[in-house]
Amino acid sequence: MGTDHTGVLIVAEVSEGRLTSITAELLAVGRTLADDLGGPLGALVMGGGPGEVTSELAALGADCVYTIGDPTLAEYRPEAYTDAVAATIAATRPSVVLLGHTLIGRDLAPRVAFRVDAGLATDCIALAVDGGALRGTKPVYGGKILATVAWEGEGARLATLRPKAAEPASRQPDRQATIVALEMPAGKPERARILSRRRAAAEGPVIDNAPVVVSGGRGLGTKENFDRLQELAALLGGAVGGSRAATDAGWITSAQQVGLTGKVVKPRLYIAVGISGAMQHMAGCQGARTLVAINTDPKAPIFQYAHYGVVGDWAKVLPAFTAKCRELLT
Amino acid sequence: MHVIACIRQVPDYEAPAGLFTVEGSPPAIVASREVKPVIGLFDQHALEAALRLKDAHGATVTAVTLGPPGAVDVLKRALHMGADAAVLIDEQPYGQLDAAATATVLAAAITKLAPFDMVLCGRQASDWDGGVVGAGVAERLDLPLASLVKALEIQNGDTRVERLIDGGVEDAALPNPCVLTVTNELNTPRLTNVKHILAAAKKKIPTWGPADLTLPVEAVTRAVRIRIVGLAKPIVDRRCEMVAGEGPEDAGTNLALALRASKSL
Numbered sequence: 001m002g003t004d005h006t007g008v009l010i011v012a013e014v015s016e017g018r019l020t021s022i023t024a025e026l027l028a029v030g031r032t033l034a035d036d037l038g039g040p041l042g043a044l045v046m047g048g049g050p051g052e053v054t055s056e057l058a059a060l061g062a063d064c065v066y067t068i069g070d071p072t073l074a075e076y077r078p079e080a081y082t083d084a085v086a087a088t089i090a091a092t093r094p095s096v097v098l099l100g101h102t103l104i105g106r107d108l109a110p111r112v113a114f115r116v117d118a119g120l121a122t123d124c125i126a127l128a129v130d131g132g133a134l135r136g137t138k139p140v141y142g143g144k145i146l147a148t149v150a151w152e153g154e155g156a157r158l159a160t161l162r163p164k165a166a167e168p169a170s171r172q173p174d175r176q177a178t179i180v181a182l183e184m185p186a187g188k189p190e191r192a193r194i195l196s197r198r199r200a201a202a203e204g205p206v207i208d209n210a211p212v213v214v215s216g217g218r219g220l221g222t223k224e225n226f227d228r229l230q231e232l233a234a235l236l237g238g239a240v241g242g243s244r245a246a247t248d249a250g251w252i253t254s255a256q257q258v259g260l261t262g263k264v265v266k267p268r269l270y271i272a273v274g275i276s277g278a279m280q281h282m283a284g285c286q287g288a289r290t291l292v293a294i295n296t297d298p299k300a301p302i303f304q305y306a307h308y309g310v311v312g313d314w315a316k317v318l319p320a321f322t323a324k325c326r327e328l329l330t
Numbered sequence: 331m332h333v334i335a336c337i338r339q340v341p342d343y344e345a346p347a348g349l350f351t352v353e354g355s356p357p358a359i360v361a362s363r364e365v366k367p368v369i370g371l372f373d374q375h376a377l378e379a380a381l382r383l384k385d386a387h388g389a390t391v392t393a394v395t396l397g398p399p400g401a402v403d404v405l406k407r408a409l410h411m412g413a414d415a416a417v418l419i420d421e422q423p424y425g426q427l428d429a430a431a432t433a434t435v436l437a438a439a440i441t442k443l444a445p446f447d448m449v450l451c452g453r454q455a456s457d458w459d460g461g462v463v464g465a466g467v468a469e470r471l472d473l474p475l476a477s478l479v480k481a482l483e484i485q486n487g488d489t490r491v492e493r494l495i496d497g498g499v500e501d502a503a504l505p506n507p508c509v510l511t512v513t514n515e516l517n518t519p520r521l522t523n524v525k526h527i528l529a530a531a532k533k534k535i536p537t538w539g540p541a542d543l544t545l546p547v548e549a550v551t552r553a554v555r556i557r558i559v560g561l562a563k564p565i566v567d568r569r570c571e572m573v574a575g576e577g578p579e580d581a582g583t584n585l586a587l588a589l590r591a592s593k594s595l
Contacts, residue, residue, distance in 0.1 A: 015496070076495070078475070103496050107477045110429075110465030119430065119555030122460050135559070140458050144347040145359055147458075148560030191474035192504045195490075199498035206497075236595075244514065254480070254515060255497050260459065261513070269594055279347055290594040292585065293570070301346060308594075309570045310585050312578035320582030328590050 005156055007039030009094035010062075011085060013104060014045060014053055021209065022100035024060050024168030026161055029127055030098050031061040031169060036129035037095060040064055043177075044088050046081065047073035058177035060169040065177045066092065070184035075197070076104050079190050082111040087185040089116050089156050096134060098127070101160040109160045119151040120158040123260075125165040134159075142260060143279035164266040164287055200253050204230065205239040207256055212238025212269045215258055215285070218245035219274020219295065219314065226251040229273060232322045235329065241265065243281045258284035273314050277302025294318065331389035331484075332446040335380040336436055336467070337373040337408060339401040341365045343456035350563075357561040369404045372452025376512050378519040379482055380450050381412045387484055390414045392443055396421050396435055402535055409530035410522035417443070418537045423547055428556040429458075433466025435550055438543040440471065447506040448489060453478055453513050464511035474504045480515040 010026040012019060027043065034041040043062035045053055048069035057065045068084050085108065089097060097112075099105040101123045113120035125146075126137040134157050136149045151157040207213050214233040220226045226246065233240045242252040244259055258265055260283040270288035275281060277293070277300055285291065286305050293306035294314050303309045310317050341350075341361040349362040369377065383389040393408035393416040395401050405416035419439050421427060427435070440449055449468075454461035468475035480499065481492035489508050492499040494515075504510075540547055573588050575581035589595040 078477075103478065103494055106461055107465075110462040110477075111469065111475070113462070113555075114430070114433070114466050114469035117555075119428075120462055121556055122462060138459075139564070141341075141350060141359065142343055142456065142459065143564070144350050145352065146562050146564050147558050148562075150557050150559045152555050152557060192476050192502050192508070195501040195503055197495060197498060197500045248514060248518075254494055254513075261453065269589070278344065280343075290589070290592070292589065292594075294582075294585075303570045303572075304566050305568055306570045307568065308585060308588055309572050310574075310578075310581045311572065312581050316578035317582040317585070320579035321585050322582075324583045324586035325595060328586060328595060 005093045005095040007094050008034040008096045009042045011099045012043050012045040019056055022102055022163050025166045026098045027060040028169035029166050033096055046084055058175050059171045059173050062177045066180050066182050068182050068184050078107055081108050083185050083187040085112045086115040094156055097156050097158045099160045101162045105160045113158045118156045118158045121149045122160045123162050124159045125162050143283040163264045207239040207241040207265050210239035211267055212236040213241045213265050213267045214238055214271045215241040216246055216273045217243035217275035223251050243275050272302055275302055276300045331387050333380040333383050333389045333448045334392050334440055334446050335377045336394050336451045337377055337404055338370045338455050339367050339397050339404040340370045340457040342368050343371055352561045370452050370456040374519040375514055375516050376450040376452050377408055378517045379512055394439055405535050410527045412526050416535045420537050420539050423540050424550045428554050429460045429462035430555045431550050431553040432463050433470055434553040436467050437470035438545040449509045451511045453511045468509035474508045476502055477511045479510045479512045
């Protein structure tokens with residue numbers, strides 16, 4: 001590890017005043033690495049917000065919570081966040097810096113890595129210390145291959161962690177942390193100026209933490225067909241997702257896309273309809289407790305990952321399946 | 331207006347996992363012969379975005395790739411789609427490159443292609459899936475960056491983008507020159523066309539090496555921050571219980587019963 005760098009820093013994500021689920025996962029991985037490397041676990045939280053966030057970070061394992069309460073950081077701004085994280089790394093000199101492989105982390109981590117001249121491994125599914133050195137495991141080639149990576153050079157090592165790849169840290173309510181308030185560094189004026197943010201009106205429940213996800217792919221053929229998944233999802237108290245093909249066809253929004261460049265979901269039940277099972281898609285759903293596939297092609301790769309499979313025309317299988325589910329559940 | 335599209339040659343990302351193996355020592359990923367080299371998925375969208383700026387604003391489009399000599403094929407394809415010029419940067423003198431070193435080389439090539447107004451990259455390469463190089467090019471060239479761009483237009487000389495954020499989009503304005511990394515939502519890449527194929531036959535694709543870029547090999551080697559120390563095929567040991575019936579409707583009914591029996595429903 002870098003000579004005078006010690007400990008682990010995680011970059012917390014806060015949404016509507018609460019820590020997001022990736023933050024608890026970062027703290028769990030960070031805690032193990034900090035213990036193995038022999039240093040403290042720090043957490044950086046930007047944008048102020050309620051004090052409960054700092055105590056929650058302590059309860060989830062942080063030894064030290066760094067806060068930058070500047071109101072310009074209340075929502076993610078690429079350039080200001082880059083300045084703030086880079087300044088925190090310079091001030092606290094961590095040996096490892098972890099961010100979530102979320103839409104924020106995907107943008108922020110590369111910017112920070114180049115700013116502080118640190119190695120970055122993105123989308124890691126595991127991080128461990130091996131013989132005193134950090135090793136990351138990262139799916140490549142769309143998940144067809146797993147690569148183990150090592151960091152070179154002095155200074156901090158950066159990684160982004162794939163959501164839901166690690167169990168979240170467990171909560172110890174009485175745990176205390178040192179709170180350190182840091183100043184927002186004087187940055188240059190924003191060059192890529194943010195003009196507005198528009199939240200897409202969600203079509204039904206969001207998939208992120210839904211207990212059941214019903215997903216469709218290219219095999220469904222039309223938007224009308226795709227919309228027939230809604231009935232089953234509503235019946236099971238779940239949400240509708242889809243493959244990249246479904247996003248490209250305009251049947252779903254990007255926020256509902258499951259896979260490598262979409263969301264990672266880990267529901268109790270994942271039902272894939274008309275999805276061939278390309279690795280890019282499986283990267284987002286193979287952690288489901290029960291995975292069900294309905295596909296006309298018996299050779300579709302999805303059946304290698306499914307617990308239950310039906311080979312058949314979804315247009316005939318699905319209505320009967322939905323009807324039987326309704327009967328069993330009411 | 332001069333737009334530079336950075337594109338990378340990758341093994342066909344749609345090819346099934348079974349056609350890839352890990353072989354040798356140190357281990358390397360070997361694609362079976364039937365896996366065709368293609369332009370990376372998101373890089374195709376970057377190239378298409380550049381060509382649309384040519385259609386709408388008369389931009390000159392240069393396609394750049396860093397790769398082995400064989401990667402000239404993706405540059406030919408870029409010319410066949412309508413790019414005006416293409417440059418191959420030979421990666422061989424540099425040895426194993428990571429994202430940081432790749433950004434160093436691309437930044438040097440882009441500097442040599444100046445003046446330019448915009449650099450377009452895919453959001454991530456379809457082989458290593460890093461999503462790091464675009465930001466590196468911006469940081470090395472000290473240019474404004476927008477990532478995950480899903481809509482793009484030029485307004486009063488500024489670049490206006492919509493970029494993906496959690497649950498929606500963000501509108502941003504960037505002064506040119508700028509660097510954008512793009513997603514598949516941005517556009518649908520065009521096919522090649524006969525007029526461009528004929529025109530391309532007269533175009534030379536130069537190959538640049540360390541001397542052309544005035545970038546010594548040592549400077550690139552020093553920029554490497556990540557090394558691959560192991561490769562393996564993921565183990566999938568799941569056994570799928572196939573549910574059948576007397577026809578598809580019956581199979582659907584039986585699937586519900588099977589899920590109920592295993593308490594999945």
